[in-house]
Amino acid sequence: MDTGFDLRKHGGVEVFLRDCPTRAVLELIASKWTMLVLVALEDGRPMRFGELRRRLDGVTPKVLTQTLRALEREGLLTRSVYPTVPPRVEYRLTELGQEVGGLIQGITLWSQANIAAIQAAREEFDERAALLQQDPVAPDR
Structure with a gap:
């Protein structure tokens, strides 16, 4: 698969390759938690x-521990x-x-600023999907 400029020839990495170390970093960063x-x-x-756990509503102690590690x-x-007790x-x-x-943080701010438009798009999509469920031969708009 051609992914554009091949950095491997120049000692760099190619994130689109399965064994690229950058991909593992991206997978970690892209995790919700x-x-x-x-x-x-x-x-x-x-x-x-405990402070982090309370702030991140819904995270389990196990997942938070794994994420922090x-x-x-x-x-x-x-x-x-x-060295205190505990x-x-x-x-x-x-x-x-x-x-x-x-x-x-920039992505978070963008998400907050655009949530109304995203929710409207979801509702529109769900309405179209519901109509298609009722009439499966209707063309997809």
């Missing part, structure tokens, strides 16, 4: 696990453990994490 963690931490203030592994956040653990974005968090 990753995006929400990045936005929650984007202001630079450290947060504890993956972000730490990729260098997008730091996990600081303080131990206090805080999460904070690294410089790299703040950079991608800013990009995700």
Whole structure:
């Protein structure tokens, strides 16, 4: 498959290839919970696990733990453990994490600004789909 300019010839990566390391990073960043963690931490203030869990309505402890570990592994956040009883653990974005968090914040703002148009498009689509269910031989408009 021709994907345009082939960076591999120049020592770069080709994100459209299955084994490209960039693809794994994109898959992580594109995850719903990753995006929400990045936005929650984007202001630079450290947060504890419980704080993040309350902020991210609907996330399970298991999924939040997996997401935080993956972000730490990729260098997008730091996990600081303080020797208290019980131990206090805080999460904070690294410089790299703040950079991608800013990009995700832009997507969040775009989503909020355009939600009415998106909801209207959904309703229109669902109405057309319902009409097609009633009359399957009607042409798709």
